[in-house]
Amino acid sequence: MLSFISRIRKTTNPPTVKKTENPLRVGLLGASRIAPDAIIKPARCHEDVLVTVVAARNKSRAEEYAHKWSIPKFYGGESGYQDLLDDAELDVVYIGLPNALHYEWTMKALNAGKHVMCDKPIADNEEETRRMFSLAEEKGLVLLETWQPQFHPAIKKMKDIIDEGSLGEITKMYAHFGLWGNVMFKKDDIRYDYKLGGGALMDLGPYPINYMRFLSASEPTVQSAEAICRSENVDRRMETELLFRDSIPATVIVDLSLDGWGPFKLLPQWVKIALRVECEKGSVEIWNYPLPSLWHLITVRTQDGRRCVEKVYKPTQGKGEEWWSAYRYQLESFVDKLRGRSPDAWRTAEDSINEMRVIDAVYSKSGLALRPTSSFGA
Numbered sequence: 229m230l231s232f233i234s235r236i237r238k239t240t241n242p243p244t245v246k247k248t249e250n251p252l253r254v255g256l257l258g259a260s261r262i263a264p265d266a267i268i269k270p271a272r273c274h275e276d277v278l279v280t281v282v283a284a285r286n287k288s289r290a291e292e293y294a295h296k297w298s299i300p301k302f303y304g305g306e307s308g309y310q311d312l313l314d315d316a317e318l319d320v321v322y323i324g325l326p327n328a329l330h331y332e333w334t335m336k337a338l339n340a341g342k343h344v345m346c347d348k349p350i351a352d353n354e355e356e357t358r359r360m361f362s363l364a365e366e367k368g369l370v371l372l373e374t375w376q377p378q379f380h381p382a383i384k385k386m387k388d389i390i391d392e393g394s395l396g397e398i399t400k401m402y403a404h405f406g407l408w409g410n411v412m413f414k415k416d417d418i419r420y421d422y423k424l425g426g427g428a429l430m431d432l433g434p435y436p437i438n439y440m441r442f443l444s445a446s447e448p449t450v451q452s453a454e455a456i457c458r459s460e461n462v463d464r465r466m467e468t469e470l471l472f473r474d475s476i477p478a479t480v481i482v483d484l485s486l487d488g489w490g491p492f493k494l495l496p497q498w499v500k501i502a503l504r505v506e507c508e509k510g511s512v513e514i515w516n517y518p519l520p521s522l523w524h525l526i527t528v529r530t531q532d533g534r535r536c537v538e539k540v541y542k543p544t545q546g547k548g549e550e551w552w553s554a555y556r557y558q559l560e561s562f563v564d565k566l567r568g569r570s571p572d573a574w575r576t577a578e579d580s581i582n583e584m585r586v587i588d589a590v591y592s593k594s595g596l597a598l599r600p601t602s603s604f605g606a
């Protein structure tokens with residue numbers, strides 16, 4: 229228990245390390261809720277990265293955020309985001325904006341000659357995603373969709389267990405990601421706004437869909453999709469049946485606001501964060517697949533009734549520490565890529581494009597509109 233607490237404390241509050249002579253300078257677009265976990269804290273404990281500037285639409289909010297997170301410079305007001313892109317000192321821009329703004333600000337950042345880390349889902353739809361990667365390639369810049377579980381050793385462990393072969397071929401997959409959105413998010417949260425790229429599938433869907441695509445090394449077709457909407461075209465819950473390799477059925481349920489249960493449905497359900505892969509001779513299940521670096525359990529069951537539980541916070545090969553968050557692993561790979569080293573894990577353009585293709589297809593199948601393509605050109 230004590231080692232668990234000390235690991236979590238270091239994961240969520242990592243040490244500040246001495247920097248190299250010329251570290252990569254990162255700027256944040258938006259004083260977002262996710263940036264502290266996704267980039268500010270990981271940068272603290274990476275010797276080759278410094279977060280030097282933040283931009284927010286409101287200048288005093290930018291100043292407050294910069295002060296809170298010890299960021300030396302800030303831009304604010306109407307031109308704040310563009311001022312950040314024009315900052316000649318910056319090498320990298322981290323984009324933690326609403327999904328519908330990812331396209332516009334990634335395109336502008338790439339046009340300004342900056343490498344980009346853009347949070348998941350990378351865009352509103354496949355078409356935007358293709359354009360973003362094509363510009364990155366044209367400019368010779370690195371664009372990464374920051375979907376952090378891809379970089380954590382737990383997902384690699386699951387893949388190794390499946391690929392090793394003793395469980396046989398995958399026969400079925402199941403994943404549920406359900407949250408208490410009513411207490412976690414305000415009524416006007418970006419997740420509930422169609423024009424901002426909201427919806428449960430947009431927000432939570434990348435987790436189960438990317439795991440399944442990665443673990444099965446294949447792309448699915450969408451068999452059925454049923455949405456429960458919060459407002460027009462904004463899914464609060466989406467349940468979809470996918471088919472991988474023409475033969476592996478998979479159920480994905482994402483829910484921003486789990487129903488209660490018991491008398492008058494007043495009791496909260498426990499959050500849903502399990503993903504299961506069934507194989508010919510057993511199964512592998514991971515509990516807490518969205519945030520494996522906080523705590524996870526990988527349970528392997530075999531036909532003969534044996535059960536084995538694994539936890540992997542540090543890889544046996546490659547870089548990492550027990551206390552590294554998935555975001556910290558992600559930053560390590562991003563820096564390796566920029567510095568011309570070979571990263572331990574990577575998320576390719578093709579990966580991001582294919583993910584968005586699945587999300588588009590699920591929306592179409594459910595009868596909801598695709599998230600709108602940005603009116604910003606190129």
Ligand SMILES: NC(=O)C1=CN([C@@H]2O[C@H](COP(=O)(O)OP(=O)(O)OC[C@H]3O[C@@H](n4cnc5c(N)ncnc54)[C@H](OP(=O)(O)O)[C@@H]3O)[C@@H](O)[C@H]2O)C=CC1
Pocket residue numbers: 257258259260261262263266283284285286289324325326327329347348349374375376418424431
């Ligand atoms: N990888 C992960 O683990 C996670 C990823 N995410 C992703 O990160 C992104 C941001 O999520 P989150 O941090 O929760 O979002 P926030 O609610 O914190 O919003 C992010 C920023 O969006 C900016 N913004 C710009 N235009 C608008 C607008 N019209 N309405 C509202 N906000 C606007 C605000 O910037 P300003 O400060 O300039 O006002 C705000 O700081 C999303 O893409 C989400 O999917 C979110 C959570 C976890």
Ligand SMILES: O=C1OC[C@@H](O)[C@H](O)[C@H]1O
Pocket residue numbers: 407431432518
């Ligand atoms: O990416 C995410 O992961 C955690 C969730 O709480 C959040 O809504 C989502 O944006």
